[in-house]
Amino acid sequence: DSGVTQTPKHLITATGQRVTLRCSPRSGDLSVYWYQQSLDQGLQFLIQYYNGEERAKGNILERFSAQQFPDLHSELNLSSLELGDSALYFCASSPRGVAGTYEQYFGPGTRLTVT
Amino acid sequence: GESVGLHLPTLSVQEGDNSIINCAYSNSASDYFIWYKQESGKGPQFIIDIRSNMDKRQGQRVTVLLNKTVKHLSLQIAATQPGDSAVYFCAESPGYSTLTFGKGTMLLVSP
Numbered sequence: 015d016s017g018v019t020q021t022p023k024h025l026i027t028a029t030g031q032r033v034t035l036r037c038s039p040r041s042g043d044l045s046v047y048w049y050q051q052s053l054d055q056g057l058q059f060l061i062q063y064y065n066g067e068e069r070a071k072g073n074i075l076e077r078f079s080a081q082q083f084p085d086l087h088s089e090l091n092l093s094s095l096e097l098g099d100s101a102l103y104f105c106a107s108s109p110r111g112v113a114g115t116y117e118q119y120f121g122p123g124t125r126l127t128v129t
Numbered sequence: 130g131e132s133v134g135l136h137l138p139t140l141s142v143q144e145g146d147n148s149i150i151n152c153a154y155s156n157s158a159s160d161y162f163i164w165y166k167q168e169s170g171k172g173p174q175f176i177i178d179i180r181s182n183m184d185k186r187q188g189q190r191v192t193v194l195l196n197k198t199v200k201h202l203s204l205q206i207a208a209t210q211p212g213d214s215a216v217y218f219c220a221e222s223p224g225y226s227t228l229t230f231g232k233g234t235m236l237l238v239s240p
Binding site: 018056057059072116118119123 | 163172173175220227228229232233
Protein backbone atom coordinates (compact mmCIF):
# COMPACT_ATOMS: atom_id res chain seq x y z
CA ASP A 15 0.00 0.00 0.00
CA SER A 16 1.57 3.26 -1.19
CA GLY A 17 -0.51 5.50 1.06
CA VAL A 18 -2.09 7.24 -1.93
CA THR A 19 -5.84 6.72 -2.23
CA GLN A 20 -8.02 7.16 -5.28
CA THR A 21 -11.76 7.04 -5.69
CA PRO A 22 -13.71 5.64 -7.37
CA LYS A 23 -11.98 2.44 -8.38
CA HIS A 24 -14.18 1.97 -11.43
CA LEU A 25 -16.31 4.41 -13.36
CA ILE A 26 -18.56 3.72 -16.32
CA THR A 27 -20.16 6.62 -18.11
CA ALA A 28 -21.46 7.69 -21.49
CA THR A 29 -19.93 9.87 -24.16
CA GLY A 30 -20.44 13.56 -23.58
CA GLN A 31 -20.63 13.21 -19.83
CA ARG A 32 -18.42 14.73 -17.13
CA VAL A 33 -16.71 12.88 -14.30
CA THR A 34 -14.53 13.76 -11.34
CA LEU A 35 -11.74 11.56 -10.06
CA ARG A 36 -10.40 12.08 -6.57
CA CYS A 37 -6.96 11.54 -5.07
CA SER A 38 -5.59 11.85 -1.56
CA PRO A 39 -1.77 11.98 -1.42
CA ARG A 40 0.44 10.33 1.16
CA SER A 41 0.54 12.14 4.46
CA GLY A 42 3.00 15.01 4.20
CA ASP A 43 3.36 14.94 0.41
CA LEU A 44 2.83 18.30 -1.22
CA SER A 45 2.95 17.30 -4.87
CA VAL A 46 0.22 15.46 -6.72
CA TYR A 47 0.61 14.16 -10.25
CA TRP A 48 -2.03 12.79 -12.59
CA TYR A 49 -1.29 10.19 -15.27
CA GLN A 50 -3.33 8.46 -17.93
CA GLN A 51 -2.51 4.88 -18.86
CA SER A 52 -3.96 3.36 -22.00
CA LEU A 53 -2.98 0.21 -23.84
CA ASP A 54 -1.49 2.01 -26.82
CA GLN A 55 0.03 5.07 -25.14
CA GLY A 56 1.50 3.73 -21.94
CA LEU A 57 1.76 6.04 -18.92
CA GLN A 58 1.29 9.66 -19.94
CA PHE A 59 1.86 12.54 -17.56
CA LEU A 60 -1.09 14.92 -17.45
CA ILE A 61 -0.52 17.55 -14.79
CA GLN A 62 1.20 18.28 -11.49
CA TYR A 63 0.12 20.38 -8.54
CA TYR A 64 2.40 21.46 -5.73
CA ASN A 65 0.90 22.81 -2.52
CA GLY A 66 -2.23 23.96 -4.29
CA GLU A 67 -0.67 25.47 -7.38
CA GLU A 68 -0.23 24.07 -10.85
CA ARG A 69 3.46 23.23 -11.30
CA ALA A 70 3.78 21.37 -14.58
CA LYS A 71 1.58 20.40 -17.46
CA GLY A 72 1.93 17.47 -19.79
CA ASN A 73 -0.32 16.01 -22.45
CA ILE A 74 -3.54 17.14 -20.85
CA LEU A 75 -6.50 17.87 -23.10
CA GLU A 76 -8.39 21.13 -22.76
CA ARG A 77 -11.47 19.09 -21.81
CA PHE A 78 -9.60 17.95 -18.71
CA SER A 79 -8.81 20.06 -15.68
CA ALA A 80 -7.51 19.50 -12.19
CA GLN A 81 -7.13 21.26 -8.91
CA GLN A 82 -5.51 20.70 -5.55
CA PHE A 83 -7.34 21.79 -2.43
CA PRO A 84 -5.98 23.27 0.83
CA ASP A 85 -6.05 19.83 2.45
CA LEU A 86 -3.83 18.70 -0.48
CA HIS A 87 -6.29 16.26 -2.00
CA SER A 88 -6.72 16.66 -5.72
CA GLU A 89 -9.48 16.19 -8.25
CA LEU A 90 -9.21 15.52 -11.97
CA ASN A 91 -12.24 16.63 -13.97
CA LEU A 92 -12.88 15.07 -17.36
CA SER A 93 -15.62 16.59 -19.49
CA SER A 94 -17.24 15.99 -22.88
CA LEU A 95 -16.00 12.46 -22.60
CA GLU A 96 -15.10 10.50 -25.71
CA LEU A 97 -14.61 6.79 -26.22
CA GLY A 98 -10.87 7.38 -26.46
CA ASP A 99 -10.78 8.70 -22.91
CA SER A 100 -11.33 5.19 -21.61
CA ALA A 101 -8.18 4.41 -19.66
CA LEU A 102 -6.67 3.96 -16.24
CA TYR A 103 -6.07 7.23 -14.43
CA PHE A 104 -3.41 7.26 -11.78
CA CYS A 105 -2.58 9.78 -9.15
CA ALA A 106 0.89 9.90 -7.62
CA SER A 107 2.38 11.98 -4.85
CA SER A 108 5.83 13.01 -3.72
CA PRO A 109 7.12 15.14 -0.89
CA ARG A 110 8.73 17.79 -3.07
CA GLY A 111 8.05 19.49 -6.34
CA VAL A 112 10.47 22.34 -6.44
CA ALA A 113 14.06 21.23 -6.84
CA GLY A 114 15.07 18.02 -8.48
CA THR A 115 12.92 15.01 -8.85
CA TYR A 116 12.12 12.39 -6.29
CA GLU A 117 10.27 9.12 -6.39
CA GLN A 118 6.56 9.35 -6.89
CA TYR A 119 4.20 7.02 -5.11
CA PHE A 120 1.22 5.86 -7.11
CA GLY A 121 -2.33 5.17 -6.07
CA PRO A 122 -4.32 2.12 -7.20
CA GLY A 123 -5.91 4.00 -10.09
CA THR A 124 -9.39 4.69 -11.39
CA ARG A 125 -10.53 2.71 -14.37
CA LEU A 126 -12.72 4.87 -16.60
CA THR A 127 -14.86 3.26 -19.25
CA VAL A 128 -16.71 5.54 -21.66
CA THR A 129 -19.50 3.83 -23.58
CA GLY B 130 -6.66 -8.41 -13.59
CA GLU B 131 -5.92 -5.37 -15.71
CA SER B 132 -3.66 -5.70 -18.72
CA VAL B 133 -1.34 -2.74 -19.08
CA GLY B 134 -0.12 -3.53 -22.57
CA LEU B 135 -0.77 -6.11 -25.24
CA HIS B 136 2.43 -5.77 -27.24
CA LEU B 137 5.12 -5.28 -24.66
CA PRO B 138 8.58 -6.81 -24.96
CA THR B 139 8.56 -9.88 -22.77
CA LEU B 140 11.33 -11.48 -20.76
CA SER B 141 10.71 -15.04 -19.60
CA VAL B 142 12.95 -16.52 -16.93
CA GLN B 143 13.03 -19.45 -14.56
CA GLU B 144 12.64 -18.99 -10.84
CA GLY B 145 16.05 -18.46 -9.27
CA ASP B 146 17.63 -17.00 -12.39
CA ASN B 147 18.89 -13.44 -12.54
CA SER B 148 16.86 -11.09 -14.74
CA ILE B 149 18.09 -8.09 -16.65
CA ILE B 150 15.59 -5.59 -18.01
CA ASN B 151 16.91 -2.94 -20.35
CA CYS B 152 15.76 0.55 -21.14
CA ALA B 153 16.99 3.08 -23.67
CA TYR B 154 16.17 6.64 -22.73
CA SER B 155 15.86 9.51 -25.11
CA ASN B 156 16.72 12.78 -23.40
CA SER B 157 20.44 13.44 -22.95
CA ALA B 158 19.53 16.13 -20.41
CA SER B 159 17.85 13.60 -18.10
CA ASP B 160 19.58 13.38 -14.77
CA TYR B 161 17.16 11.30 -12.72
CA PHE B 162 16.01 7.80 -13.53
CA ILE B 163 13.60 5.48 -11.82
CA TRP B 164 12.25 1.96 -12.16
CA TYR B 165 8.69 0.98 -11.37
CA LYS B 166 6.99 -2.39 -11.17
CA GLN B 167 3.34 -2.72 -12.10
CA GLU B 168 1.39 -5.83 -11.27
CA SER B 169 -1.87 -6.57 -12.99
CA GLY B 170 -4.67 -4.38 -11.66
CA LYS B 171 -2.39 -2.23 -9.51
CA GLY B 172 -0.62 1.09 -9.68
CA PRO B 173 3.10 1.37 -10.42
CA GLN B 174 5.27 0.57 -7.43
CA PHE B 175 8.62 2.30 -6.88
CA ILE B 176 11.60 -0.07 -7.05
CA ILE B 177 14.79 1.97 -7.22
CA ASP B 178 16.11 5.24 -8.56
CA ILE B 179 19.46 6.65 -9.60
CA ARG B 180 20.85 10.08 -10.34
CA SER B 181 23.19 10.87 -13.18
CA ASN B 182 26.18 11.37 -10.88
CA MET B 183 26.14 7.61 -10.25
CA ASP B 184 26.47 4.67 -12.59
CA LYS B 185 25.30 1.95 -10.23
CA ARG B 186 22.99 1.67 -7.30
CA GLN B 187 21.95 -1.39 -5.35
CA GLY B 188 18.81 -2.19 -3.43
CA GLN B 189 17.38 -5.34 -2.01
CA ARG B 190 17.86 -7.97 -4.75
CA VAL B 191 17.89 -5.20 -7.38
CA THR B 192 20.64 -3.23 -9.04
CA VAL B 193 20.25 -0.35 -11.47
CA LEU B 194 23.03 0.45 -13.92
CA LEU B 195 23.25 3.72 -15.81
CA ASN B 196 25.34 4.27 -18.93
CA LYS B 197 25.00 7.90 -19.89
CA THR B 198 27.29 7.54 -22.89
CA VAL B 199 24.80 5.35 -24.72
CA LYS B 200 21.71 6.54 -22.81
CA HIS B 201 21.00 3.11 -21.41
CA LEU B 202 19.53 1.99 -18.13
CA SER B 203 19.17 -1.55 -16.84
CA LEU B 204 17.50 -3.22 -13.91
CA GLN B 205 18.99 -6.42 -12.59
CA ILE B 206 16.90 -8.64 -10.35
CA ALA B 207 18.77 -11.34 -8.48
CA ALA B 208 17.24 -14.75 -7.78
CA THR B 209 14.01 -13.91 -9.58
CA GLN B 210 10.84 -15.14 -7.90
CA PRO B 211 7.34 -15.75 -9.28
CA GLY B 212 6.21 -12.68 -7.33
CA ASP B 213 8.50 -10.59 -9.52
CA SER B 214 6.26 -11.25 -12.51
CA ALA B 215 4.96 -7.86 -13.59
CA VAL B 216 5.47 -5.07 -16.10
CA TYR B 217 8.58 -3.01 -15.42
CA PHE B 218 8.83 0.62 -16.49
CA CYS B 219 11.81 2.89 -16.58
CA ALA B 220 11.27 6.63 -16.38
CA GLU B 221 13.52 9.64 -16.87
CA SER B 222 13.46 13.26 -15.86
CA PRO B 223 15.62 16.22 -16.89
CA GLY B 224 15.71 17.65 -13.41
CA TYR B 225 12.25 19.10 -13.06
CA SER B 226 9.37 17.19 -11.68
CA THR B 227 7.89 15.47 -14.67
CA LEU B 228 8.72 11.88 -15.45
CA THR B 229 8.66 10.42 -18.94
CA PHE B 230 7.89 6.72 -18.85
CA GLY B 231 9.08 4.06 -21.24
CA LYS B 232 6.69 1.55 -22.78
CA GLY B 233 7.51 -1.18 -20.29
CA THR B 234 8.79 -4.75 -20.32
CA MET B 235 6.78 -7.70 -19.12
CA LEU B 236 8.70 -10.11 -16.90
CA LEU B 237 7.32 -13.65 -16.66
CA VAL B 238 8.84 -15.93 -14.04
CA SER B 239 8.19 -19.65 -14.25
CA PRO B 240 8.38 -21.80 -11.12
